[in-house]
Amino acid sequence: VTEISWWHAMTGANNEVVETLSKEFNESQSEYKVVPVFKGTYPETLNAGIAAFRAKQPPHIMQVFDVGTGVMMGAEGAVKPVAEILSMGGKAFDKSQYLPGIVAYYSKPDGTMLSFPYNSSSPVLYYNKDIFQKAGLDTENPPKTWPEVFEAAKKIKTSGAASCGYTSTWLTWIGLENFAAWNNLQYGTNENGLGSTDSQLTFNTPMFVNHFQQIADLAKDGTFKYGGRTSEAKQIFLAGECGLFTESSGGLGDIVKSGMNYGIGQLPYYPDAEGAPQNTIPGGASLWVFGGKSDEEYKGVAAFFEFLSQTEIQSRLHQVSGYLPVTMAAYEATKASGFYEKNPAREIPIQQMLGKAPTANSKGVRFINLPQLRDIQNEEFEKMLAGEQTAQQALDNAVTRGNAAIQEAIGN
Numbered sequence: 001v002t003e004i005s006w007w008h009a010m011t012g013a014n015n016e017v018v019e020t021l022s023k024e025f026n027e028s029q030s031e032y033k034v035v036p037v038f039k040g041t042y043p044e045t046l047n048a049g050i051a052a053f054r055a056k057q058p059p060h061i062m063q064v065f066d067v068g069t070g071v072m073m074g075a076e077g078a079v080k081p082v083a084e085i086l087s088m089g090g091k092a093f094d095k096s097q098y099l100p101g102i103v104a105y106y107s108k109p110d111g112t113m114l115s116f117p118y119n120s121s122s123p124v125l126y127y128n129k130d131i132f133q134k135a136g137l138d139t140e141n142p143p144k145t146w147p148e149v150f151e152a153a154k155k156i157k158t159s160g161a162a163s164c165g166y167t168s169t170w171l172t173w174i175g176l177e178n179f180a181a182w183n184n185l186q187y188g189t190n191e192n193g194l195g196s197t198d199s200q201l202t203f204n205t206p207m208f209v210n211h212f213q214q215i216a217d218l219a220k221d222g223t224f225k226y227g228g229r230t231s232e233a234k235q236i237f238l239a240g241e242c243g244l245f246t247e248s249s250g251g252l253g254d255i256v257k258s259g260m261n262y263g264i265g266q267l268p269y270y271p272d273a274e275g276a277p278q279n280t281i282p283g284g285a286s287l288w289v290f291g292g293k294s295d296e297e298y299k300g301v302a303a304f305f306e307f308l309s310q311t312e313i314q315s316r317l318h319q320v321s322g323y324l325p326v327t328m329a330a331y332e333a334t335k336a337s338g339f340y341e342k343n344p345a346r347e348i349p350i351q352q353m354l355g356k357a358p359t360a361n362s363k364g365v366r367f368i369n370l371p372q373l374r375d376i377q378n379e380e381f382e383k384m385l386a387g388e389q390t391a392q393q394a395l396d397n398a399v400t401r402g403n404a405a406i407q408e409a410i411g412n
């Protein structure tokens with residue numbers, strides 16, 4: 001049996017999905033065995049993969065989060081394009097079957113598909129209906145705009161319905177990258193870096209500043225509670241501490257498992273942002289394959305990706321985890337099954353992604369070493385939330401330091 005190692009960053013319900021899919025694949029044939037290994041958060045998994053590659057012991061498959069895409073694309077020779085691997089398994093990668101925004105995100109400019117879109121997401125607003133009820137808020141109509149979210153958060157806090165009104169995972173991915181796309185605001189020059197590596201960050205403009213200043217103000221009395229840089233805030237929401245929660249659609253599994261009486265709303269936007277709500281950009285992660293393995297091993301990887309591409313698997317992954325159905329067939333099959341009629345809010349993340357053709361502000365975000373830029377942004381946000389600086393200072397610093405890091409990375 002040829003073993004195929006799969007490093008990933010999935011916890012809780014999403015880890016169960018990884019384990020189940022691996023087991024099902026392993027039981028479906030006898031030549032290959034996929035061995036999933038949890039390597040920590042997304043940034044930790046990426047760092048572990050880079051270190052392992054340098055030590056000449058990389059796994060076969062590594063799950064890399066959205067913003068690691070640029071890092072992997074730059075690692076010429078270290079990775080093997082998914083399109084090539086599938087053709088080794090005698091299969092062609094049919095891009096027309098995948099959701100358009102997702103394929104574009106994981107392809108080279110010449111159109112070659114580089115990684116396998118395993119778990120794509122869109123951020124949504126989750127809310128705790130029991131807390132809403134206690135606070136006298138409408139349990140069937142969650143707030144739609146950011147001013148409404150902040151009002152509801154204050155009401156939750158002042159009414160004593162919960163100790164905190166609002167929390168969020170990923171202030172970078174949700175608060176900057178998707179905030180920009182959804183409100184049709186520029187995050188950086190050259191279509192947010194997609195057009196050139198020599199691009200600049202520009203997210204220290206008034207709408208971003210106003211948004212983060214409100215969050216900083218709400219943090220003073222705990223109306224906003226900060227969880228951490230990645231998905232940590234999910235535990236705060238699951239514990240029933242906060243009534244409102246912005247998080248990936250892929251955070252759904254743990255919320256369902258907790259038994260909470262929850263609801264899902266669209267990602268909030270600013271009514272005075274022109275064109276908002278626009279469209280969200282794909283988050284989550286894709287599966288990259290390292291170079292230097294044997295043909296037999298690559299055939300195993302191809303077989304596993306073929307297995308994952310099946311409509312039945314894709315539909316289940318979407319329905320159980322909250323991640324997007326990455327193939328059109330899986331989306332259509334889910335529709336045809338009546339799933340969205342029963343669970344209308346579960347279609348929200350897809351509608352957010354596909355509802356409008358993207359503008360220059362909403363095609364995606366790609367900067368050289370974006371994970372490092374996010375670290376800088378998080379450092380500045382944390383100082384802001386600790387009351388050490390204003391939102392204007394935090395965003396100005398994040399832009400200045402980020403632009404310096406970009407110039408250094410491209411060798412200027």
Ligand SMILES: O=P(O)(O)OC[C@H](O)CO
Pocket residue numbers: 042065066067119120121122170173231248249250251282283284285
């Ligand atoms: O929680 P996920 O898997 O949807 O990922 C969220 C962000 O895209 C990570 O950068």
